[in-house]
Amino acid sequence: MIGILWLVLPLLAAAGFWAGRSRARALSGADADGHRIVLHSLPTHYAQYALAWSAIPPLLILVVSALFGSILVDGWVIAQLEASGLLRETLSSADVLRDVHTGLANTTGENSSPPHTFAQNVLDRARGVLNLGVTGFFFVGAGGGLWFARSRMTTALRARNHVERIVHVALFLCSVVAVLTTIGIVVSLFFEAARFFALVSPAEFFLGTQWSPQTALRADQVGSSGAFGAVPIFAGTLLITAIAMAISGPIGLMAAIHLAFYASASARAWMKPVLELIAGIPTVVWGSFAALTLGPQVRMIGEALGLEVASESALAAGLAMGVMIIPFVSSLSDDALNAVPRSLREASLAMGATESETIRKVMVPAALPGIVGAFLLAVSRAIGETMIVVMAAGLAANMTANPFAAVTTVTVQILTLLVGDQEFDSAKTLAAFALGLTLFFVTLCLNLVALVVVRRFREEYE
Amino acid sequence: MSSPTPDAPLAADGRLRRRYRQERVFRAFALAAIGFALSALAGLLVSISYQSLSVITQSSVELDVVLDPDALDPLGDGSAASLAAANYAKPVRSALRALFPEVRKRRERKALVRLLSDGAEYDLRALVEASPELIGSTQTFVFPLSDDVDLFLKGSIDSEVDEADRKISDRQIGWVETLDAQGRISQPWNWRFLFAGDSREPELAGLQGAIRGSMLTLLITFLLSFPIGVCAAVYLEEFAPKNRFTDVVEVNINNLAAVPSIIFGLLGLAVFLNIFGMPRSAPLVGGVVLALMTLPTIIIAGRAALSAVPPSIREAALGVGASPTQAVFHHVLPQAVPGILTGTIIGMARSLGETAPLLMIGMVAFIADLPTGVDDPSTVLPVQIFLWNDAPERAFVARTSGAIVVLLGFLIAMNAAAVWVRRRFEMRS
Numbered sequence: 001m002i003g004i005l006w007l008v009l010p011l012l013a014a015a016g017f018w019a020g021r022s023r024a025r026a027l028s029g030a031d032a033d034g035h036r037i038v039l040h041s042l043p044t045h046y047a048q049y050a051l052a053w054s055a056i057p058p059l060l061i062l063v064v065s066a067l068f069g070s071i072l073v074d075g076w077v078i079a080q081l082e083a084s085g086l087l088r089e090t091l092s093s094a095d096v097l098r099d100v101h102t103g104l105a106n107t108t109g110e111n112s113s114p115p116h117t118f119a120q121n122v123l124d125r126a127r128g129v130l131n132l133g134v135t136g137f138f139f140v141g142a143g144g145g146l147w148f149a150r151s152r153m154t155t156a157l158r159a160r161n162h163v164e165r166i167v168h169v170a171l172f173l174c175s176v177v178a179v180l181t182t183i184g185i186v187v188s189l190f191f192e193a194a195r196f197f198a199l200v201s202p203a204e205f206f207l208g209t210q211w212s213p214q215t216a217l218r219a220d221q222v223g224s225s226g227a228f229g230a231v232p233i234f235a236g237t238l239l240i241t242a243i244a245m246a247i248s249g250p251i252g253l254m255a256a257i258h259l260a261f262y263a264s265a266s267a268r269a270w271m272k273p274v275l276e277l278i279a280g281i282p283t284v285v286w287g288s289f290a291a292l293t294l295g296p297q298v299r300m301i302g303e304a305l306g307l308e309v310a311s312e313s314a315l316a317a318g319l320a321m322g323v324m325i326i327p328f329v330s331s332l333s334d335d336a337l338n339a340v341p342r343s344l345r346e347a348s349l350a351m352g353a354t355e356s357e358t359i360r361k362v363m364v365p366a367a368l369p370g371i372v373g374a375f376l377l378a379v380s381r382a383i384g385e386t387m388i389v390v391m392a393a394g395l396a397a398n399m400t401a402n403p404f405a406a407v408t409t410v411t412v413q414i415l416t417l418l419v420g421d422q423e424f425d426s427a428k429t430l431a432a433f434a435l436g437l438t439l440f441f442v443t444l445c446l447n448l449v450a451l452v453v454v455r456r457f458r459e460e461y462e
Numbered sequence: 463m464s465s466p467t468p469d470a471p472l473a474a475d476g477r478l479r480r481r482y483r484q485e486r487v488f489r490a491f492a493l494a495a496i497g498f499a500l501s502a503l504a505g506l507l508v509s510i511s512y513q514s515l516s517v518i519t520q521s522s523v524e525l526d527v528v529l530d531p532d533a534l535d536p537l538g539d540g541s542a543a544s545l546a547a548a549n550y551a552k553p554v555r556s557a558l559r560a561l562f563p564e565v566r567k568r569r570e571r572k573a574l575v576r577l578l579s580d581g582a583e584y585d586l587r588a589l590v591e592a593s594p595e596l597i598g599s600t601q602t603f604v605f606p607l608s609d610d611v612d613l614f615l616k617g618s619i620d621s622e623v624d625e626a627d628r629k630i631s632d633r634q635i636g637w638v639e640t641l642d643a644q645g646r647i648s649q650p651w652n653w654r655f656l657f658a659g660d661s662r663e664p665e666l667a668g669l670q671g672a673i674r675g676s677m678l679t680l681l682i683t684f685l686l687s688f689p690i691g692v693c694a695a696v697y698l699e700e701f702a703p704k705n706r707f708t709d710v711v712e713v714n715i716n717n718l719a720a721v722p723s724i725i726f727g728l729l730g731l732a733v734f735l736n737i738f739g740m741p742r743s744a745p746l747v748g749g750v751v752l753a754l755m756t757l758p759t760i761i762i763a764g765r766a767a768l769s770a771v772p773p774s775i776r777e778a779a780l781g782v783g784a785s786p787t788q789a790v791f792h793h794v795l796p797q798a799v800p801g802i803l804t805g806t807i808i809g810m811a812r813s814l815g816e817t818a819p820l821l822m823i824g825m826v827a828f829i830a831d832l833p834t835g836v837d838d839p840s841t842v843l844p845v846q847i848f849l850w851n852d853a854p855e856r857a858f859v860a861r862t863s864g865a866i867v868v869l870l871g872f873l874i875a876m877n878a879a880a881v882w883v884r885r886r887f888e889m890r891s
Contacts, residue, residue: 003835070739164787168701174693175702178715178761181754185725188732254495262492271496278503280873282815284844285866288851289506292513292859323502330499354481356488377720384722386818387844391851411724411818418731419821436728440721447720451713 002069002131005062005138012142013055019146020050023153041160049159052166053149057141065134073126080122081115093119189440192433199427200228205434207231211397213417213428228431230438232397236314236407240389241382243318243403244325248378251322252329253371257359259330260337272331279327287391290320295392302404310406312394318403321388328378336370336454337363339461369457373450380446384439386411410435510870514863519649520665521612522604523578523641525557527586529597540594550583550590554605561644562637573634579606581654581666604650609664609857611638615647618856629856655864659830660846664857667850669865671832675745675825675840676814676872682749682836683813687756688806694757695764695802700790719758726755727822735823742824743839751823752813759812763805767798800887807880811873817844843869 024046028039039046074097081093096119153159197205208229255275259268295316302309340363348358364371394406395416417432533552537544555575559565565574582605589603590596610629613619619628621635630638641647658668702708730751734740740747771794779789820826825845833840841849843865850862 003837067738071737074739160785164785167787167791168697171693171697171701174690175697175711175761177690177754178694178718178757179711181729181757182714182718184733185721185729188729189725192732251495251498254492255499258492258496262489263496271500274503275496275499278499280811280877281503281506282817282844282869282873284815284817284847284851285506285510285869288847288862288866289509291851292862293509323499326499326502354485356485357481359488380720384724386722386724387848390818391848411722414724414728415818415821418728419824419826433728433732436725440725443720443722444717447717451716 002062002065002134005058005135008138009055009058009062012058013051016054016142016146016149017047017051019054020149020153021047023050023150024159027153027155037155039155040158045159045163046153046157048163049157050146050149050153052163053145054142055145056166057145058138061134061137061141065130069130069134073123073130076126077119077122081119084115084118185440189433189437192430193437196427196430196434199430200434204228205230205431209399211413213413213431226427228427230410230435232399233408233410233413233435235399236393236397237383237409237411239314239401239403239407240318240321240393240409241379243315244321244382245375245379247319247322248325248329248382249375252326252374252378253333255326255330256333256337257364259334261355261359261363272334275330276327278324281324283324283385283387284391286320286324287387287389290316290388290392294319298404307404309404310394312392312406313404314393314407315403317389317392320392321382321385324385324388325378325381328381329374332374332377332454333367333371336367336374336457339370339458340366341461367457369453369460373454373457376446376450376453380443380450383446384411384443386415390415410439414439510863510866512863513860514867515860516612516616516618517652517655517860517864520652520654521607521615522648522650523558523607524602524604524646524648525554526560526600526602527553527557528600529553529590530556531598534590534597535594540597542591545587545591545594548587548590550587554578554582554586561641561646570633573631574637577607577611577634577637579608579665580663581606581661604648606654606665607638607647609855612665613857614638615642615649655861656868659832660828660841660849661830662828664853664855664861667858667861669843669846669868671829672841672843672846672865673868675833676842678745678833678836678840679748679752679820679842680810680814682746683752683756684806684810686750686753687760687809690753691757691760691806691809692764692802695761695768696790696795698761699765699768700794701786715758715761719762723755723816724818724822726751727819729754730819730823741837741839743827743829743841744837745833745840745842746836747823748820748825748842749836751819752816755816755819756809756813759809760802760806763809764798764802767801767805768794770801771797800883803883804880807876807883811876811880814872814876815844815869817848820845821848843872 021043024039024043027046028037028043077097077100078093081096096115099116100119100123205228208227209231210227210229211232212227259272259275263271291312295312298313298316298319299309299311302313302315344362344366345358348362349355353361389409389412393409393412395408395412396406397408397413398405400407414432414435417429417435530553531538534548534550535544536547536549555578558574558578559571562574565571585605586603589601607615610619611634614621614630614635615638619630621628621632625632638647654666654668656668656673657670658666659671661667698708698711702711730747734747734750735742740750775793775797776789779793780786784792820842825841826849827839827841828849829839829841831838847862847865847869850858850865
């Protein structure tokens with residue numbers, strides 16, 4: 001219903017544009033005495049002015065209803081349910097609402113109690129009222145806006161200035177969206193994490209070594225509280241990141257050196273984009289490769305060496321991730337090496353140093369801040385990588401440095417704690433937000449440090 | 463008094479040789495590093511293409527089906543209601559059993575029927591409903607075989623392995639070989655893989671639902687992130703005053719580009735699903751989350767494209783009396799469009815491959831129906847890959863690789879479009 005209004009919106013805008021232009025054309029021309037009437041702006045500006053006034057009010061109404069409509073409806077249904085006296089002790093209004101929303105409240109079977117039917121009826125009615133109201137306001141807003149614009153349209157109206165001001169405000173609001181996203185991330189993570197830390201102390205979370213978030217169904221069961229010591233998860237994340245960096249660090253740096261110093265221009269022209277393809281392949285593809293191809297290979301090789309290998313080993317995930325982040329290291333290191341002034345290299349070569357001596361003793365040290373920045377960004381990328389570890393690493397929270405063992409990571413835990421769960425009041429689901437907050441801050445710090453290091457380094461040679 | 467001993471130049475020679483050897487070793491290492499990275503990429507592509515080969519065709523069997531009016535038209539009037547109530551499994555099974563009249567035991571008859579895919583009866587139903595006048599005649603149709611028979615026929619199941627360790631029994635292999643000898647088994651193109659929805663049965667599972675879900679999600683992402691991203695880039699590059707706030711926005715956008723994607727999933731879950739009560743598993747919410755993720759990419763690309771426009775164009779426009787807004791929208795922005803489009807296509811390609819945030823907002827459910835709107839529950843291509851990757855049936859391995867090939871195909875097409883846009887622009891200027 002409201003979906004159709006989104007399609008009507010462009011029509012309204014077009015109507016406003018047309019109305020504004022015809023009005024402007026009617027205003028211009030000659031007056032009764034034969035004097036030419038000069039408008040302040042072009043007819044197009046009047047048209048744009050009318051378009052803005054006829055399209056922005058209904059657009060705002062649609063956005064507001066899309067964001068807050070279901071909150072209003074749900075609030076109303078819950079209030080009616082509470083007032084109806086139909087609820088039992090074991091059936092809260094939130095439960096009923098969830099059943100109704102997910103379509104579980106069918107007409108027969110166990111979810112067809114009187115409160116369900118009642119809630120379904122109230123919900124249908126409330127939605128009907130909401131749709132009617134939104135549609136009404138939508139057209140009233142559009143009509144009112146157009147009427148207002150038309151009534152203000154005289155030869156003296158500075159239409160272009162008005163339109164430009166509206167455009168500037170719209171542009172500004174668009175650039176605020178990115179800030180709002182960050183605020184949204186920080187606030188939502190903080191809010192949910194605070195609820196988690198009210199249940200589990202931060203000391204236990206950051207220092208505890210026992211992780212078993214599966215809580216029992218009944219409060220009186222043994223082990224009902226779960227254990228939320230996240231150290232094994234951090235250790236697993238570090239292990240996989242270390243494996244990934246052990247591969248991507250040296251290989252990425254050497255690849256960058258080859259591209260920057262040894263490769264011919266034509267080789268560089270095809271090698272660089274092909275290398276960057278690696279980063280363009282979706283991580284779910286690397287994850288599938290790690291799980292279906294690398295995992296069994298690693299296991300076979302490990303067992304041939306007489307080692308005990310878990311079927312989901314840290315090594316397989318770390319290998320795939322290491323390959324995936326090679327381009328991050330190599331392209332940023334390549335940039336850093338190329339930013340070092342030619343004179344340094346030429347001076348070293350002129351003194352009789354070989355190319356490799358020049359690279360090792362002059363170029364790499366000179367480019368070191370940029371290379372460190374590249375490594376930091378790669379680490380941040382590896383820590384936040386999800387799909388490869390979800391598909392190839394395990395769920396067991398082991399504290400080990402053995403790459404053949406199964407470990408788990410922060411991202412895997414966030415995903416497994418939240419996927420498929422719809423309730424957000426248990427410590428188990430809230431733990432995911434605490435992990436998310438930790439992840440966000442660690443990656444944020446790495447990124448900030450890397451950005452500062454790289455910027456300083458650039459300034460040094462400019 | 464010391465004079466150079468005769469062997470001093472020799473020592474220098476040895477040092478030089480050593481230094482040159484080190485140079486060669488270092489050079490070889492650098493080349494090997496790049497070789498490793500490129501061969502890992504090649505290994506990935508080759509192994510996935512190879513694994514996906516078997517999904518191109520689907521083993522099928524040709525059966526002469528007696529379209530028995532008693533089973534297919536229970537009400538006897540040929541109406542739609544009658545056809546809907548019909549038993550389509552029976553004629554297919556009878557047709558297969560008719561080829562092996564010697565199979566009498568109940569268990570063996572069941573094993574025989576299991577050669578066929580569960581999809582056979584749905585195929586028959588579609589055929590009969592399309593042309594009800596065939597009821598009463600005997601027709602030759604081609605039906606898909608089950609995933610295990612398919613694997614056996616494509617050589618993925620070794621008949622030398624102990625019978626208990628494989629999914630297809632010796633008797634079944636015998637029947638399949640008899641059918642093959644009769645020339646009834648064929649390998650037609652597996653169109654179902656591209657045009658059917660998801661299924662629990664590997665031989666019936668298709669990508670259409672995921673492709674449509676991806677398209678709908680990407681549409682929402684584009685509709686939100688493109689206008690907002692371009693407007694933000696125009697504001698920051700052309701109009702923003704140099705002050706604290708602009709600095710904050712700039713640092714913020716750079717950081718947002720590096721935030722792990724799963725964090726955006728948490729945002730979508732906590733804000734769009736829990737606070738705003740938007741529908742779970744819907745392309746609408748997926749598209750909004752991906753739009754927020756893609757926004758920094760588009761803004762950064764847009765600003766780069768805008769700043770690359772020569773200042774002379776802006777100054778010329780201002781010089782002949784355009785307002786600053788007119789100068790930007792009439793002269794600077796059109797010049798920057800190719801750069802912005804290239805950045806946008808690359809951002810879209812990245813969000814097409816994104817999985818983790820969509821898992822968080824519930825796009826992991828098994829959904830067999832094709833989505834028709836942006837608030838229908840659906841899944842997307844990368845999530846489909848994730849789901850099939852975890853499925854226990856062996857035949858899903860090939861499907862996973864096939865889905866990856868399709869996803870990579872879309873990505874290649876999008877990147878080719880980006881390159882094409884850039885080339886066109888370069889030719890013009």
